[in-house]
Amino acid sequence: MTARTRVVRGQFGVRTNTRLAILVYSTVLGGCSSFVVGQPQGLDLITNSMEASAESVFVDTLIPQNPNLFYNVNRVFEGFASIEFAWYFPNYRLPRPNSQLPSDPWPDPNGFAPQQYLDYARVNRDTSQFGAFFVDHMATNPQAGTCAGFTGGLTPLPDPHTTPNSVFAAQNSRVSYVFLNDVDAVSIACGVTRENVLISVTTHELGHQRAGLTDADSFPQYHRGHVPQGRYDVMAYRSIQDLGRFNIPVFDFIDTIPHPNDTTSCQGNLYASRSFRF
Amino acid sequence: MALVEHRASRVPWCVLGLGVLLAGASWQGRAQSLRLTVHTGKSEFFEGEPVYVTFELANTGSDTVWVPMYGLAYGNLRATLTRDDASVVPHLGLHADFWPVAGWRGVPVPPGAALYETAVLQDGWGYSGPSAPNLYIAHLPVGRYQLRAQFNTQAQTGPNREGRLVLAEPVEVGVRPRAQGEEVEYQQVKQIRDMAWDRDRRQQYLRALVSWVEGKVRTDSTDPFLAFLLAEGIATANAVGQGPGRLERNQLVALRLDVARVQRSLPAGAHAIQSGYGMDPDLMPHRSPELMNSLAGAAATMFEGRRRTPSPP
Secondary structure (H helix, E strand, O other): OOOEOOEEOOEEOOOOOOOOOEEEEEEEOOEEEEEEEOOOOOOOOEEEEEEEEEEHHHOOOHHHHOOOHHHHHHHHHHHHHOEEEEEEOOOOEEOOOOOOOOOOOEOOOOOOHHHHHHHHHHHHOOOOOEEEEEEOOEOOOOOOOOOOOEEEEEEEEEOOOOOOOOOOOOHHHOOEEEEHHHHHHHHHHHOOOHHHHHHHHHHHHHHHHHHOOOOOOOOHHHOOOEOOOOOOEOOOOOOHHHHOOOOOOEOOEOOOOOOOOOOOOHHHHHHHHOOOOO | OHHHHHHHHHOOHHHHHHHHHHHHHHHHHHHOOEEEEEEOOOOEEEOOOOOEEEEEEEEOOOOOEEEOOOOHHHOOEEEEEEEOOOOEOOEEEEEEEEEOOOOOOOEEEOOOOEEEEEEEHHHOEOEOOOOOOOOOOOEOOOEEEEEEEEEEOOOOOOOOOOOOEEEOOOEEEEEEOOOHHHHHHHHHHHHHHHHOOOOOOHHHHHHHHHHHHHHHHHHOOOOOOHHHHHHHHHHHHHHOOOOOOHHHHHHHHHHHHHHHHHOOOOHHHHHHHHHHHHHOHHHOOOOOHHHOOOHHHHHHHHHHHHHHOOOOO
């Protein structure tokens, strides 16, 4: 699996090339309503390489159990900013964080942990591209069978208070970790659709990585766009139960007309980052 | 807030509004009892010396306070380092995203209890320079700095969304040039850390690190590099595929406890404790009487409690 790959639902090899508006259907209490998020008008599709890797234990299950993951994440970025990721898999089998002890979990992200996560990425990825690591279990996340809050993913970021909504060019920040086993365990314990949770968590992390998007709860000034009825901005923290409701998350947005100087919505900030080059 | 929203369909709006007001007022009152303190242990460091920091969030009130996830990676605890010309020192850190379960209230901080987070400033604050990226993530050059910290009680979700900032007293830190003896030691540590990034010598990295630490603990267990090497140094070993096996981990826990005991009043001692619970929680002793009434002991009490209930409530 070393070739650069376009993604189609459920398999590697082809990516849908539709330029039509993306339809996103939302179910709300009391019935169904539909809405349309239009692909931004007059914008060429920007393609960024995205290296994806997973710990060995997931190699045989990541795609079969989550056939829409890469495809749906792409649909979100394409639908809101005409950015697509060309996923490729040069180093698909990631080693365990401590190869001496195969059961070692990933550490809590605080304290000494930045050293481990940044060094691991430095050793195991192509630093010239964006990257996503699908890894196992973080030590302080709930054990299997427990429906409780959890850390679904993390991304190295410069201080967002001083550099909000900007893509950080430093090589050691080009990666996001998603705790796949914890997504599975929590989703099962909470009775929600795990692939939906995984798609939302991955989209959220790549929002941080690709465009420096901020968290909506901490920086509401950058998330003043609207979202369709019954939906929420994927950069906002909502409950695990909410994460499991939709298989195509949404960013907040103004409309389908590009607003290049707008920083008040995810879509505006995604527009602003479209031309980013390493 | 999530709990209130969940009930919204069954509760009249006027009652809901009153409830929100009361809950908000109650939260604001409880948050007043939080105190954030930054500990650096000393105010002057030599260039290349790890600058340990402990962030202590204490509940000085008489009621339990519920707070968001506590830690630099979660973004609610934030530290800003500025130089004496008021410029902000760049910071690259991990940003961890925590999703709650519906109805999550936050992390409970009982009366008299405290939460602790430790860090080494060079883990993310600083610039490119001679000690980065192999020895540290970032290089902190000679100069005067001011460290400010704040904790935002605005939870990522839950009842605390209308929270407030808890500010710590700023702390002044100076970094001076190395003296001759410090230069020798700095070069020794740097050479060991460089081994992790040299493919030909990588396999000797862990052994060299442990050997140096053991020797130093025997001769001078107050050494400033010890806690760093036992935490970040082992983290690097894990990252590059040279992590310790089970026997070595027992040895490392003993070394961390030695360092924590001798440096128990310093952030370095708390850092040794945090790395012990972070890497080998099952090997850490239940309580260490030698750490009582110290910064390291207080941190141990918190991590011990977290070990008993590892999942967020």
